[in-house]
Amino acid sequence: MTHEILAATNAVVTLDVALPGIVWPWLVTVNMWAKSIGTGVIFMLFILLRMYPEQANKLRFPTALVSIVFISIFLLFTLADLHQPFRMWHIFFYPHVTSAITVGAWMASIFMGLLTLLAYQSYIKKDNAAYDKTLLWTAILAIPVTLYTAGLMAQCTARELWQMPTESAQMILAALLSGSAFMILMSGRKLSYEAKNTLGMILGLSALMSFIIYMSEYIFGPMKAEEVAAVLEYIKGNGQYTVAFWVGQWMTYLLPMLLIVLSRTSRSEGILKLAAILSLFGLAIVKHVWLIIPQLLPMS
Amino acid sequence: MQLGFLVDLHLCMGCKGCEIACKVENEVPLSTWRLRVKYVDVGTFPETKRTFTPLRCNHCENAPCERICPVSALHYLENGIVNIDKERCIGCAGCVMACPYGAIYIDPQTQTADKCTYCAHRVASSMMPACVVACPVQANIFGDLEDPKSNISKYIQVHQGGVQVRKPEKGTNPHHYYVGGGNVTLNPLASVRENGHTLFSNIKTLPIGGHH
Ligand code: SF4
Numbered sequence: 300m301t302h303e304i305l306a307a308t309n310a311v312v313t314l315d316v317a318l319p320g321i322v323w324p325w326l327v328t329v330n331m332w333a334k335s336i337g338t339g340v341i342f343m344l345f346i347l348l349r350m351y352p353e354q355a356n357k358l359r360f361p362t363a364l365v366s367i368v369f370i371s372i373f374l375l376f377t378l379a380d381l382h383q384p385f386r387m388w389h390i391f392f393y394p395h396v397t398s399a400i401t402v403g404a405w406m407a408s409i410f411m412g413l414l415t416l417l418a419y420q421s422y423i424k425k426d427n428a429a430y431d432k433t434l435l436w437t438a439i440l441a442i443p444v445t446l447y448t449a450g451l452m453a454q455c456t457a458r459e460l461w462q463m464p465t466e467s468a469q470m471i472l473a474a475l476l477s478g479s480a481f482m483i484l485m486s487g488r489k490l491s492y493e494a495k496n497t498l499g500m501i502l503g504l505s506a507l508m509s510f511i512i513y514m515s516e517y518i519f520g521p522m523k524a525e526e527v528a529a530v531l532e533y534i535k536g537n538g539q540y541t542v543a544f545w546v547g548q549w550m551t552y553l554l555p556m557l558l559i560v561l562s563r564t565s566r567s568e569g570i571l572k573l574a575a576i577l578s579l580f581g582l583a584i585v586k587h588v589w590l591i592i593p594q595l596l597p598m599s
Numbered sequence: 600m601q602l603g604f605l606v607d608l609h610l611c612m613g614c615k616g617c618e619i620a621c622k623v624e625n626e627v628p629l630s631t632w633r634l635r636v637k638y639v640d641v642g643t644f645p646e647t648k649r650t651f652t653p654l655r656c657n658h659c660e661n662a663p664c665e666r667i668c669p670v671s672a673l674h675y676l677e678n679g680i681v682n683i684d685k686e687r688c689i690g691c692a693g694c695v696m697a698c699p700y701g702a703i704y705i706d707p708q709t710q711t712a713d714k715c716t717y718c719a720h721r722v723a724s725s726m727m728p729a730c731v732v733a734c735p736v737q738a739n740i741f742g743d744l745e746d747p748k749s750n751i752s753k754y755i756q757v758h759q760g761g762v763q764v765r766k767p768e769k770g771t772n773p774h775h776y777y778v779g780g781g782n783v784t785l786n787p788l789a790s791v792r793e794n795g796h797t798l799f800s801n802i803k804t805l806p807i808g809g810h811h
């Protein structure tokens with residue numbers, strides 16, 4: 300619609316202020332990426348302990364540790380992105396519960412507490428039964444912790460591209476994809492090829508579903524909203540982010556899917572690992588492109 | 600009481616008096632604006648026309664900025680103004696991301712969010728907002744939308760079908776109206792914006808809060 304109007308009116312902005320640049324920069328990309336891994340490995344351990352209890356036994360402490368590291372990165376980058384980081388405590392003392400940021404910060408803090416408890420129960424107390432009970436609650440909490448960023452994106456009324464429930468699905472899929480990829484890489488010899496193959500299946504299916512959602516938005520999004528159409532121009536044709544978008548899609552979804560099929564036919568762990576590495580790094584690119592493009596559009 | 604604004608674009612002549620008055624009254628730092636007047640040229644030479652649109656916060660009834668603020672730094676006053684408490688703001692920029700009208704900025708001096716407050720401090724002393732006082736053609740009409748006898752209510756009644764808001768599809772219910780507006784003036788996607796090619800300026804985008 301806009302195109303027809305532009306052609307008819309030849310309307311050009313001739314005097315205005317310079318508009319602000321990117322509001323949420325790469326720090327937010329790292330935030331989302333690290334959180335996906337931090338919650339994703341918890342989901343994977345939960346599944347592995349049910350499917351391969353013997354092998355997953357030795358993964359209790361390493362998983363808690365990895366999750367602590369990545370959730371710490373997530374929290375650190377959240378803090379670094381604030382313009383007033385020393386006022387972070389306001390979130391706890393003047394909370395505004397309609398905000399996904401508030402709810403997320405509270406949940407992430409409790410999540411961190413549970414992870415610390417998991418590390419204590421596995422490394423110091425060595426109590427597997429207690430660990431598994433805590434893990435159940437940690438895995439349940441990991442779901443809203445993963446989802447709250449989608450809620451936050453949906454609350455950004457200005458950014459039409461970020462719709463619910465699409466973002467929720469993408470957040471959960473990103474956690475499953477990065478969690479399985481990281482688990483394939485970190486499990487070393489602790490897991491058999493069969494167990495890794497299961498993780499590969501999770502990776503491949505998450506990649507497939509994520510890719511389908513991105514392509515659906517890419518093709519059908521512009522048919523519903525003119526703002527979405529304008530934003531997607533940045534990843535089409537000669538758009539500023541076209542190359543980055545497709546590099547991300549190939550690295551995170553298409554190549555890993557092909558490699559997983561290949562690894563299953565050739566029973567190759569090496570190929571599986573390559574798929575895991577590609578999808579882990581690619582995910583950061585995919586997330587970054589989706590974060591930046593709606594911010595390029597003038598709002599007024 | 601529900602305070603609101605109406606700009607009659609038939610009257611506005613793009614003098615930017617309101618923009619300057621706002622800058623001075625609120626000590627708005629360099630490179631940031633609470634209120635600005637955008638020029639959009641329409642047509643092909645010699646059949647051309649220049650339009651002027653003052654743009655400020657809409658003080659939305661259903662404000663996404665207020666909803667997303669994690670610490671209630673953005674809050675409603677009893678008179679309907681969406682106000683900001685800069686001491687409480689943590690600078691997460693959630694509000695900047697949520698506002699569909701690009702009305703919020705990060706103040707490079709305080710590193711907190713800021714925006715038009717309809718001059719809440721002046722209103723509290725029964726004065727008109729600085730931009731209203733400065734406008735030489737009374738294009739800015741300010742008052743209580745709930746009072747049928749106020750100037751703004753009467754203006755809305757007279758112009759009824761011609762009263763518009765920006766981006767009504769966002770469901771924000773702005774308390775800021777335009778008369779004489781059109782797609783070109785109110786919809787940013789309806790005009791070409793070539794960054795770095797406006798009159799008197801070749802600046803492209805500005806860093807948020809003074810840094811990226
Ligand atoms: S115009 Fe933007 S800043 Fe103003 S109340 Fe509405 S959402 Fe908030």
Ligand code: SF4
Pocket residue numbers: 664667668669670671672673683687688689690691692693694695711712
């Ligand atoms: S930047 Fe400040 S005012 Fe805006 S949402 Fe964050 S805390 Fe609230």
